[in-house]
Amino acid sequence: MERGRAHVRAFVRELREPALRKWRESGGHVLERAAPGAVLDAYREAHVIALCALALDAQNSALTDRIRERNAGPLRGTGGPGAPRQRPKPAEHDDYSDGSDVQARLVEANVRPGKRELVLGAGAHEHAGSDGRPTRRVVADGCASEEECRLVVAGALLAFAGGFSRNGQSTLGISPALALRLAPATAAEGDARACAAMRCMYLLVERARRRTVAEYGLACELYVSDAQVARLQPVDDAAAARGARHAPGARGHDPWDVGLARGDQFSYWRPHIDQVSVRSYDFSALLYLSAHGADFGGGRLVLHDADAERVVLPRVGRLVLFPSGAESVHAVERVTSGTRFALTMWFTKSARDQQPDPEQRAWLEWARARVDAQPRGDKAPPSPPPRALHGRAPAAAGPPFASRLDGLRLSALCTLPAGDPLCRELLGAVALGSGSVERALAHGVGYDPTAVVDWHALALNPALVAAAAADGAPLPDEGERELPLLRADEWLHPRMEACAALLTALALPSDRAPDGARDGLHAHGRVDETDVASAGAGVASAAVGAHSKKPRAAAVVDAFSVFD
Numbered sequence: 162m163e164r165g166r167a168h169v170r171a172f173v174r175e176l177r178e179p180a181l182r183k184w185r186e187s188g189g190h191v192l193e194r195a196a197p198g199a200v201l202d203a204y205r206e207a208h209v210i211a212l213c214a215l216a217l218d219a220q221n222s223a224l225t226d227r228i229r230e231r232n233a234g235p236l237r238g239t240g241g242p243g244a245p246r247q248r249p250k251p252a253e254h255d256d257y258s259d260g261s262d263v264q265a266r267l268v269e270a271n272v273r274p275g276k277r278e279l280v281l282g283a284g285a286h287e288h289a290g291s292d293g294r295p296t297r298r299v300v301a302d303g304c305a306s307e308e309e310c311r312l313v314v315a316g317a318l319l320a321f322a323g324g325f326s327r328n329g330q331s332t333l334g335i336s337p338a339l340a341l342r343l344a345p346a347t348a349a350e351g352d353a354r355a356c357a358a359m360r361c362m363y364l365l366v367e368r369a370r371r372r373t374v375a376e377y378g379l380a381c382e383l384y385v386s387d388a389q390v391a392r393l394q395p396v397d398d399a400a401a402a403r404g405a406r407h408a409p410g411a412r413g414h415d416p417w418d419v420g421l422a423r424g425d426q427f428s429y430w431r432p433h434i435d436q437v438s439v440r441s442y443d444f445s446a447l448l449y450l451s452a453h454g455a456d457f458g459g460g461r462l463v464l465h466d467a468d469a470e471r472v473v474l475p476r477v478g479r480l481v482l483f484p485s486g487a488e489s490v491h492a493v494e495r496v497t498s499g500t501r502f503a504l505t506m507w508f509t510k511s512a513r514d515q516q517p518d519p520e521q522r523a524w525l526e527w528a529r530a531r532v533d534a535q536p537r538g539d540k541a542p543p544s545p546p547p548r549a550l551h552g553r554a555p556a557a558a559g560p561p562f563a564s565r566l567d568g569l570r571l572s573a574l575c576t577l578p579a580g581d582p583l584c585r586e587l588l589g590a591v592a593l594g595s596g597s598v599e600r601a602l603a604h605g606v607g608y609d610p611t612a613v614v615d616w617h618a619l620a621l622n623p624a625l626v627a628a629a630a631a632d633g634a635p636l637p638d639e640g641e642r643e644l645p646l647l648r649a650d651e652w653l654h655p656r657m658e659a660c661a662a663l664l665t666a667l668a669l670p671s672d673r674a675p676d677g678a679r680d681g682l683h684a685h686g687r688v689d690e691t692d693v694a695s696a697g698a699g700v701a702s703a704a705v706g707a708h709s710k711k712p713r714a715a716a717v718v719d720a721f722s723v724f725d
């Protein structure tokens with residue numbers, strides 16, 4: 162084990178510089194400009210670890226491919242777990258109508274060169290909108306502090322680690338799934354630091370919701386319909402035209418260019434009406450987390466009104482509000498350099514269309530109570546909510562997860578998007594105890610609950626590695642840079658073993674394939690088939706020639722991949 166750990170440490174040390182470079186390219190430069198503190202350092206370290214894990218996964222799959230080639234006959238065309246996946250092509254949406262005649266007509270009428278341009282400064286602005294009807298837009302500065310904005314960016318970066326983006330755009334839904342991913346359950350009660358970014362996101366959404374109620378003098382209740390962190394980066398036209406996915410900052414494919422984050426199929430620079438995408442949206446709210454000019458070039462918000470283009474320049478902590486309907490045809494100008502981060506929110510008057518997740522509601526209520534406590538100067542802010550899920554309290558008092566590992570497993574599972582049926586089922590299962598999680602998996606992805614569950618397989622998920630580091634890892638300080646990395650070796654170690662085993666297998670003469678691969682694995686020592694399956698399902702299946710029997714772990718991993 163010690164020798165293995167030394168390898169992991171050497172590996173991480175070697176990858177540290179390129180991983181840090183990647184962190185900057187994926188948006189970390191926004192944080193560096195503002196001299197990050199200890200918490201942000203921890204998020205950056207977690208990101209570096211997640212990227213190292215991703216690089217290992219990339220190595221694993223490259224090796225897997227080579228072994229599959231070597232073992233060509235029996236494995237070719239079987240569509241086994243290691244085979245390239247056929248993903249459905251996203252629908253083309255660039256005819257500017259989305260099936261909406263109103264949007265098509267208003268874009269045609271209002272998006273044209275030569276219009277005068279007016280910059281909207283801070284304040285409330287009343288004027289005729291895109292459809293000529295009077296409307297009110299609000300630009301409010303200082304709605305979030307620099308520190309809050311940086312924390313949200315740090316958390317989002319961690320969640321985006323190694324993820325693809327589409328058309329330079331990545332979005333991160335703020336949901337219970339993300340809550341579990343960024344704030345493993347064991348940290349929720351005791352360690353505010355680990356879930357600081359998540360709480361901050363909820364707090365800011367709630368602040369924006371209240372501000373919208375106040376600015377529009379609403380007598381009715383207003384609910385959160387959707388909320389996400391959006392990252393925009395420059396993208397080259399040819400790739401965008403192909404709808405290609407990019408690793409942020411990458412020019413071609415590199416070891417980091419793997420991931421699970423969802424890209425958005427829309428081009429953000431395309432003029433649109435928010436209500437056309439989701440009918441129940443009543444108000445759109447944007448809280449900018451990085452600054453036009455300082456953090457990125459381009460990226461201005463443009464409202465295409467009948468008489469003029471009204472432009473908003475994003476600044477850190479600046480909130481923009483506008484009704485989501487036909488009065489607000491808008492687009493974001495292309496980002497030409499750097500990284501633009503925004504918290505994008507949509508509110509609805511319809512109780513039916515609010516975000517339905519019970520845990521999220523519990524967190525929102527907590528956030529509301531916290532906002533209430535602030536002006537009163539209460540010394541003790543309310544404690545975070547218990548994890549009430551699907552109307553059921555956790556099985557026992559105290560933390561709902563028996564161990565830290567339990568929390569981490571579930572945080573990995575919960576990288577599924579909120580609203581996804583499997584995600585729902587899993588979240589519901591959390592409330593009932595881990596036996597039900599297995600049953601939910603059995604139902605959702607054909608996981609075999611009677612087999613011995615090898616949860617270690619979930620170490621494949623970069624979020625889990627990141628969570629391991631974010632969850633209570635000692636904060637690095639000068640001279641102790643490696644502390645979180647040492648903890649990460651638990652998670653990286655099995656993958657290192659798998660890589661080494663595969664290399665051994667590759668060195669064997671090809672006439673011994675496919676058994677050669679299996680022998681190679683055993684020859685490597687401590688690695689038996691179970692270990693290898695736990696280190697990488699795709700790797701294992703190719704390496705041991707188990708193409709006809711889908712390993713359990715692969716079933717779980719596939720479940721993630723269909724949603725990305």
Ligand SMILES: O=C(O)CCC(=O)C(=O)O
Binds near residue numbers: 391461492503505
């Ligand atoms: O980020 C912005 O300024 C606007 C984003 C937007 O229009 C959208 O996400 O629908």
Ligand SMILES: [Fe+2]
Binds near residue numbers: 433434435445491
């Ligand atoms: Fe929009």
